[in-house]
Amino acid sequence: MKLWDGRFSKSTDPMVDDFHSSIRFDSCMYKQDILGSMAHVKMLGKCGVISEEDASLIYKTLQEILSDIENGRVTFEIGCEDIHMNIEKILISRIGDVGKQLHTGRSRNDQVALDIRMYLKEETTQIKALLTDLLQVLIDMAENNLDVIMPGYTHLQRAQPVTFAHHLMAYVQMFLRDQERLTDCYQRMDIMPLGSGALAGTTYPLDRHAVAQELGFERITENSLDGVSDRDFVLELASALSIVMMHLSRFCEEIILWCSHEFSFIELDDAYSTGSSIMPQKKNPDVAELVRGKAGRVYGNLMALLTVMKGLPLAYNKDMQEDKEAIFDSVDTVKMCLPVFTKMVATMSIRRDNMLSAARGGFTNATDIADYLVKKGVPFRDAHAIVGRMVACCIEQEKNIEELGIGELKAFSEKIEMDVYEAISLETCVNERNLPGGPAIVSVKASIENARERLQQEEGN
Numbered sequence: 001m002k003l004w005d006g007r008f009s010k011s012t013d014p015m016v017d018d019f020h021s022s023i024r025f026d027s028c029m030y031k032q033d034i035l036g037s038m039a040h041v042k043m044l045g046k047c048g049v050i051s052e053e054d055a056s057l058i059y060k061t062l063q064e065i066l067s068d069i070e071n072g073r074v075t076f077e078i079g080c081e082d083i084h085m086n087i088e089k090i091l092i093s094r095i096g097d098v099g100k101q102l103h104t105g106r107s108r109n110d111q112v113a114l115d116i117r118m119y120l121k122e123e124t125t126q127i128k129a130l131l132t133d134l135l136q137v138l139i140d141m142a143e144n145n146l147d148v149i150m151p152g153y154t155h156l157q158r159a160q161p162v163t164f165a166h167h168l169m170a171y172v173q174m175f176l177r178d179q180e181r182l183t184d185c186y187q188r189m190d191i192m193p194l195g196s197g198a199l200a201g202t203t204y205p206l207d208r209h210a211v212a213q214e215l216g217f218e219r220i221t222e223n224s225l226d227g228v229s230d231r232d233f234v235l236e237l238a239s240a241l242s243i244v245m246m247h248l249s250r251f252c253e254e255i256i257l258w259c260s261h262e263f264s265f266i267e268l269d270d271a272y273s274t275g276s277s278i279m280p281q282k283k284n285p286d287v288a289e290l291v292r293g294k295a296g297r298v299y300g301n302l303m304a305l306l307t308v309m310k311g312l313p314l315a316y317n318k319d320m321q322e323d324k325e326a327i328f329d330s331v332d333t334v335k336m337c338l339p340v341f342t343k344m345v346a347t348m349s350i351r352r353d354n355m356l357s358a359a360r361g362g363f364t365n366a367t368d369i370a371d372y373l374v375k376k377g378v379p380f381r382d383a384h385a386i387v388g389r390m391v392a393c394c395i396e397q398e399k400n401i402e403e404l405g406i407g408e409l410k411a412f413s414e415k416i417e418m419d420v421y422e423a424i425s426l427e428t429c430v431n432e433r434n435l436p437g438g439p440a441i442v443s444v445k446a447s448i449e450n451a452r453e454r455l456q457q458e459e460g461n
């Protein structure tokens with residue numbers, strides 16, 4: 001017996017039952033489904049659509065079903081299609097005809113739209129908390145590494161010196177933006193669709209605002225067709241999560257490079273590394289690689305969702321049932337990646353000497369020598385050419401520029417004096433870049449403070 005089989009003369013082929021059933025992946029929304037039904041039935045009673053007495057029996061029974069599910073006392077049936085029908089059927093099996101009134105003024109179309117919004121609101125809040133944990137670790141780490149000089153790169157070629165703190169704070173900016181994006185898309189999840197019915201609203205005098213308030217929604221949807229067929233909030237979340245994964249993946253890529261013998265900027269803790277089954281010497285950054293790899297599936301989910309929604313006529317279409325596996329997988333993946341990544345970063349050790357010696361090589365202070373000459377009155381283009389010649393000469397002699405004697409330096413330009421050594425030391429290079437947003441210790445300290453403030457603001461959101 002199906003809850004909808006009145007007009008049918010045959011039962012569905014078991015293959016069809018199996019094919020269109022979503023209970024395997026939507027049962028995780030049992031809590032949202034029940035809480036949504038509880039709010040709906042409470043309102044039905046208050047508005048006089050059903051008797052207060054029946055409403056309270058349904059309400060109470062739903063509460064019991066919720067606790068039974070939580071205690072593992074309920075099994076769902078594939079033949080019952082989805083979580084919504086499973087729960088309604090259990091309700092009816094417990095209280096008979098009274099339970100049959102629950103679905104008054106409601107459709108599974110607005111019901112599923114409600115459930116998924118509620119579910120994703122909670123998940124979004126959890127992901128934001130995980131991002132906060134990561135941000136806190138990164139900010140603390142930056143604070144402890146303000147003076148650790150490392151090369152900054154462009155084209156993965158050593159470019160100019162920065163600090164490890166500055167590098168970490170770049171990721172802090174990314175993850176703060178991720179948090180803001182999640183806060184932003186949360187606002188568009190926070191809209192209550194019940195009352196949209198199947199597509200055209202309902203003739204019952206429902207109090208939509210009361211349901212919204214009961215369930216902690218900020219607003220109600222403004223159009224019944226859109227109310228049941230909007231999945232923009234799913235796409236927005238899938239996209240925000242893809243960007244989170246992109247950031248994690250870039251960071252992972254750097255960690256993988258940094259713990260290679262060639263860089264040796266960091267060492268991962270043994271608890272966050274793995275060995276090789278054949279090569280006894282190996283210590284591999286598998287965790288970082290796997291996080292980098294998992295970005296692929298999260299991007300794939302976004303593409304799947306965009307493609308499912310593309311070309312769907314209004315309003316509900318069964319295609320939309322395909323939204324769940326994709327978005328749940330993105331949510332679960334991000335929730336799995338963030339804490340393990342945070343711990344991996346929190347426990348890695350920094351090899352500051354290697355970072356410094358890498359910054360000493362590669363002529364990372366070349367721009368500063370050109371700037372030194374500019375300050376002494378040489379036009380920048382000429383200064384650029386002079387330093388270019390110095391670099392070529394140093395490459396031949398296998399030396400850094402600061403290892404040339406004053407006489408050798410003067411041969412490139414008469415303007416060079418003894419103060420050049422101080423001017424081009426890596427510490428000067430870093431700390432003279434003290435504009436807001438620069439790598440100087442003062443600038444990074446200020447950006448740490450700003451980041452802490454933004455983080456606090458986000459926690460309030």
Ligand code: ARG
Pocket residue numbers: 022026082108109112316318320321322
């Ligand atoms: N399981 C369905 C889904 O996830 C629920 C809505 C079904 N509505 C319908 N008219 N078949 O989309």
